[in-house]
Amino acid sequence: MSQTADSVVDQIEHDHSHHGPRKGPLRWLLTVNHKDVGTMYLVLALVALLVGGVMALVIRAELFQPGLQLTQPQFFNSLTTMHGLTMIFLAIMPGLTGLANWMVPLQVGADDMYWPRVNNWAFWMLPPAALLLWWGFFMPQGAPGGGWTMYAPLSSTYAPPSIDYVIMAIHIMGISSILGALNIILTILKMRAKGMKLWDMPLFTWTWLITGFLLLLAMPTLAIAVTMLLTDRHLGTNFFEAAAGGDPVLFQHIFWFFGHPEVYIMILPAFGVVSEIVPAFSRKPLFGRTSMIWAVIAITFLSAIVWAHHMFTVGLPVEAQVLFMYTTMLIAIPTGIKIFNWVATMWRGSMTFEAPMLWALAFIFLFTIGGFSGLMLADVPADYQYHDTYFVVAHLHYVVVTGSLFAIIAGVYYWLPKWTGHMYNERLSQWHFWLSVISVNVTFFPMHFAGLAGMPRRIPDYPMQFMDFNMISTVGAFVFGFSQLLFIWLIIQTIRGGKEAGDRPWDGAKGLEWTLSSPPPYHTFTEPPSPQTVHNEGPHGYH
Numbered sequence: 001m002s003q004t005a006d007s008v009v010d011q012i013e014h015d016h017s018h019h020g021p022r023k024g025p026l027r028w029l030l031t032v033n034h035k036d037v038g039t040m041y042l043v044l045a046l047v048a049l050l051v052g053g054v055m056a057l058v059i060r061a062e063l064f065q066p067g068l069q070l071t072q073p074q075f076f077n078s079l080t081t082m083h084g085l086t087m088i089f090l091a092i093m094p095g096l097t098g099l100a101n102w103m104v105p106l107q108v109g110a111d112d113m114y115w116p117r118v119n120n121w122a123f124w125m126l127p128p129a130a131l132l133l134w135w136g137f138f139m140p141q142g143a144p145g146g147g148w149t150m151y152a153p154l155s156s157t158y159a160p161p162s163i164d165y166v167i168m169a170i171h172i173m174g175i176s177s178i179l180g181a182l183n184i185i186l187t188i189l190k191m192r193a194k195g196m197k198l199w200d201m202p203l204f205t206w207t208w209l210i211t212g213f214l215l216l217l218a219m220p221t222l223a224i225a226v227t228m229l230l231t232d233r234h235l236g237t238n239f240f241e242a243a244a245g246g247d248p249v250l251f252q253h254i255f256w257f258f259g260h261p262e263v264y265i266m267i268l269p270a271f272g273v274v275s276e277i278v279p280a281f282s283r284k285p286l287f288g289r290t291s292m293i294w295a296v297i298a299i300t301f302l303s304a305i306v307w308a309h310h311m312f313t314v315g316l317p318v319e320a321q322v323l324f325m326y327t328t329m330l331i332a333i334p335t336g337i338k339i340f341n342w343v344a345t346m347w348r349g350s351m352t353f354e355a356p357m358l359w360a361l362a363f364i365f366l367f368t369i370g371g372f373s374g375l376m377l378a379d380v381p382a383d384y385q386y387h388d389t390y391f392v393v394a395h396l397h398y399v400v401v402t403g404s405l406f407a408i409i410a411g412v413y414y415w416l417p418k419w420t421g422h423m424y425n426e427r428l429s430q431w432h433f434w435l436s437v438i439s440v441n442v443t444f445f446p447m448h449f450a451g452l453a454g455m456p457r458r459i460p461d462y463p464m465q466f467m468d469f470n471m472i473s474t475v476g477a478f479v480f481g482f483s484q485l486l487f488i489w490l491i492i493q494t495i496r497g498g499k500e501a502g503d504r505p506w507d508g509a510k511g512l513e514w515t516l517s518s519p520p521p522y523h524t525f526t527e528p529p530s531p532q533t534v535h536n537e538g539p540h541g542y543h
């Protein structure tokens with residue numbers, strides 16, 4: 001070896017730093033540029049969305065009618081498991097991380113991330129992890145079918161060999177997330193432009209700062225849970241093996257100590273995106289800015305102490321059930337504050353309804369439905385009835401799809417003109433929005449009723465009585481899935497050309513990102529923004 005990897009990268013950085021991106025495909029392999037890395041995260045998220053989406057459509061096609069038409073039960077269970085894991089770890093999380101990579105340096109006036117090379121590694125861990133995860137489908141006994149929660153002993157004693165690959169994939173994705181989180185935290189804390197105080201930071205950057213810390217809490221916990229699975233499987237430990245004195249409920253405690261914060265990892269940056277868009281299209285400053293930040297901090301704290309609301313039916317002491325019920329319900333307070341503040345921001349604003357705003361409004365409205373069904377689930381006696389029914393599936397999809405995913409789409413529409421230098425096709429975007437927002441409700445709303453009527457989740461077949469709800473959901477799901485092709489087409493169109501965007505395509509938008517050209521120069525803020533610019537674009541400069 002004549003050169004270390006580091007010196008190769010140094011050379012590349014040196015040769016190209018003043019001119020722009022490296023030419024050819026190696027640009028993407030070796031890039032340490034936050035915008036390139038952000039783009040790669042977003043592309044990966046889109047690919048995962050398609051792969052996970054195909055799995056969802058197979059699930060919905062099977063459930064169109066009672067009986068088994070397309071899948072065997074074991075394969076059906078693999079599909080639900082892999083759909084969940086794919087959407088959470090490879091679609092939503094990388095989608096939000098992609099937005100962070102692009103926007104956090106732009107919003108704080110930095111020239112790149114704090115650790116540009118670590119940023120490259122954190123991304124490039126993900127494609128191999130994705131392959132490891134999906135490889136299970138091609139193994140002799142198929143992919144794991146124990147659910148995305150991987151409860152023991154389904155994922156220890158009774159799992160196919162592919163579970164080891166999934167555990168490996170989760171470890172890799174976890175390391176990637178931890179490095180990404182550290183990088184974002186350090187960028188925010190160490191690289192802010194002169195004159196930008198912590199409390200002046202844009203809301204998207206704020207929510208990502210807090211999410212970074214939540215990732216540092218959650219991902220090691222998940223790593224511990226799956227490592228214990230692995231040692232139970234291969235090294236003779238019996239953490240979860242009841243016959244040998246172990247306890248399967250222990251797995252659930254550890255898993256959900258990760259799992260509940262995880263749902264907030266997927267929603268807090270979404271709050272951030274919506275908190276950028278609503279003021280921009282209402283042409284007013286965000287109402288109750290400081291309370292918005294405190295609400296996020298309060299939600300983060302509460303999210304770490306409510307994990308057992310996923311376990312009401314495992315036989316917890318009744319005192320514990322009551323405690324977890326009340327702490328869970330407390331989350332409604334800071335969440336309510338946020339929703340109130342978004343509505344108050346719009347109150348008497350000069351509102352317009354371009355695509356980013358439409359998606360943000362749909363987010364506020366539909367996420368609230370998900371919040372209410374969450375409150376219903378938090379009610380212990382009621383949860384005894386809903387637990388593991390389609391009601392839970394309805395709830396979680398209102399929060400993850402019309403919540404996190406809608407916010408990512410809103411963010412893409414909001415920042416796409418900045419990224420590409422072109423306006424997207426507004427007419428096509430309206431079609432995309434209305435088709436999606438109608439079909440998503442056709443898909444998920446009936447699931448509440450199927451669940452209340454008693455249809456269990458994670459089953460390939462069901463009695464006749466649930467047929468109508470399922471037929472409606474399946475039709476909705478196919479329309480929703482195919483509508484997203486419009487989005488992909490629209491993005492490709494916008495990258496290729498279209499009306500010039502200008503530096504500030506949205507007249508109500510504030511923030512340092514809009515002071516740069518569209519697209520921004522390859523090396524973002526080589527000249528740090530002046531304190532005057534920082535002031536004008538911050539909350540105190542609003543006029």
Ligand code: HEM
Nearest residue numbers: 263267309310371374375377378386387388392396399400
């Ligand atoms: C913010 C985004 C949220 C996401 C992404 C989310 C996601 C999920 C997921 C994936 C499940 C299914 C667990 C399973 O496999 O059984 C679930 C269940 C549950 N969620 Fe949420 N949730 C969110 C918000 C909330 C809120 C705001 C509340 C309460 C105020 C809540 C309360 C519950 C409860 C109590 C369950 C357990 C249901 C059961 O096991 O029967 N969630 N959530």
Ligand SMILES: [Cu+2]
Nearest residue numbers: 260307309310
């Ligand atoms: Cu939870």
